[in-house]
Amino acid sequence: MSEKENHHGLGERLAEGYHRMLERVRQRLDDIEHDTGPTLKRAIDDAQERATELGELSREESAKVAEYLRRDLEDAATFVSESGRELGNWLKFDWNLIERSLADLFANAVDHTRVELEQFSERAAALGEWHTGEVTAMGTLQCKSCGEELHFHGPGHIPPCPKCHGTTFRRLTDAEQ
Incomplete structure (x- = not known):
């Protein structure tokens, strides 16, 4: 197997891990909705541990995916x-293009995350960069070097920019079209 094929396989594995961990976070948040003790951080930590326990991802991989998930939900x-706009504006494309169950899953997790946003405000303000090799949620990323847009219709591995091979991106919102 070539290095490129191996790298692509790892990206797909991490994207699938992201999706499974997001589902576990949503389930955990549903379970703890009325309990003030557990937080989003704990739900993500639990999903991360479960992915490792089940052998879906290594400990290192699940830690990466958990960080990607935190970043996307917080952003x-x-x-x-802050904008009062709909989640679809953050994604920068129509909900109809997304698998409905995945869209509902992400929206539910974002709603729970918004409740905890006060705790994450400083960290969220420092976020804003996505990098090649990471996994991101659905939405549109723009290359910081050349402005090329990458569209993700589900969790996906971030490749280098197809236009300039840049490796740093920012998320576009509907207002930035």
């Missing part, structure tokens, strides 16, 4: 909270 919640 989406910040956008929705």
Whole structure:
């Protein structure tokens, strides 16, 4: 197997891990909705541990995916909270293009995240960069070097920019079209 094929396989594995961990976070948040003790951080930590226990991802991989998930949920919640706009505007494309169950899953997790946004506001403000090799949620990323847009219709591995091979991106919102 070539290095490129191996790298692509790892990206797909991490994207699938992201999706499974997001589902576990949503389930955990549903379970703890009325309990003030557990937080989003704990729900993500639990999903991360479960992915490792089940052998879906290594400990290192699940830690990466958990960080990607935190970043995306915090960024989406910040956008929705600060702008008062809909999550679809953060994604920068129509909900109809997304698998409905995945869209509902992400929206539910964002709603829970928004409740906890006060705790994450400083960290969320420092976020804003996505890098090649990471996994991101659905939405549109723009290359910081050349402006090329990458569209993700589900969790996906971030490749280098197809236009300039740049490796740093920022999320576009509907208002930035």
